[in-house]
Amino acid sequence: MDVLTLILLNVIFPVFVLMGMGIFFHRKFHFNLDTLSKITTYYFIPTVGFVNIYESEINGKILLQVIGFQLTLCVALMIVSSLISKLIKLDKGMSANFKNSIVLVNSGNFGLPVSQLVFSQNPLGLSIQIVVTVIQGFVTYTYGLINSVSVNSKGVKVFYEFIKMPMIYALFLGMLLQGVNVKIPEFIWSPIESVSDAFLAMALLTLGAQVAYIKIKRISLVLILSCFGRLILAPIIALVIIYTFQLEGTTAQALFIASSYPSSRNSAQLALEYKNYPEFAGQTVLVSTLLSSVTVTIIVYVSKIIF
Secondary structure: OOHHHHHHHHHHHHHHHHHHHHHHHHHHHOOOHHHHHHHHHHHHHHHHHHHHHHHOOOOHHHHHHHHHHHHHHHHHHHHHHHHHHHHOOOOHHHHHHHHHHHHOEOHHHHHHHHHHHHOOOOHHHHHHHHHHHHHHHHHHHHHHHHHHHHHHOOHHHHHHHHHOOHHHHHHHHHHHHHHOOOOOOHHHHHHHHHHHHHHHHHHHHHHHHHHOOOOOOOOOHHHHHHHHHHHHHHHHHHHHHHHHOOOOHHHHHHHHHHOOOOEOHHHHHHHHHOOOOHHHHHHHHHHHHHHHHHHHHHHHHHHHHHO
């Protein structure tokens, strides 16, 4: 069996099976999506982040490389999405939506589970994805939020949303305890590890529930360009940056894969909150997630060849 088929079966297929269970159970039992989202954001993601940073061998040099790469990629995507938006003459609301759909990535509910499967034997790869997730959270509650509220941006609210992110504190706590070689007692570590092990299933069940009732009425040019920008253009730009920064090995592989994930569910949430075409935002999340079954498979395969 070739590598591409193995990736599809061992990485992508499990992701969509678990998402499918989320769709099925939400349609049957009607979950409280706000509760599911909060459990994932405030309980599971910080825990899996802490565990992987605590157990990883990530050093200061790699951390700076990841931060530099991710910020460069985000700025490049901001510029490109803004130029495309002006070129096709989108109104302010749709433009904000379009730009967020390309810049904001589903690093948490989708990216972390996929990375957990891809780098199951390499903790560094998942640790890099943890850092990417934190940076994406920062970009969401700065650029994404300001982009959505447009000229009425509220600086205090941006800061408040950012400092509420528990992943930040989990990241620094994991780095601190690892740095000073603190051994966590087994009776504390055991429940932490149990929560971390449950993350993958819970995150994907939640993502499935969130897209369960999204309907696609028509495939518009904006939707096509949004998916193209997020799933194809972003990895191409990422590859250019990787070679420019001369990144290698697991770092290059993890960052290349991280650039290929679908549009963030946060872009849809921001659109709903500020009434910027929420139906379209939901469609971009659903369609880009479905198409990513093909594109992410290819990116993972290519990353294993070139890095």
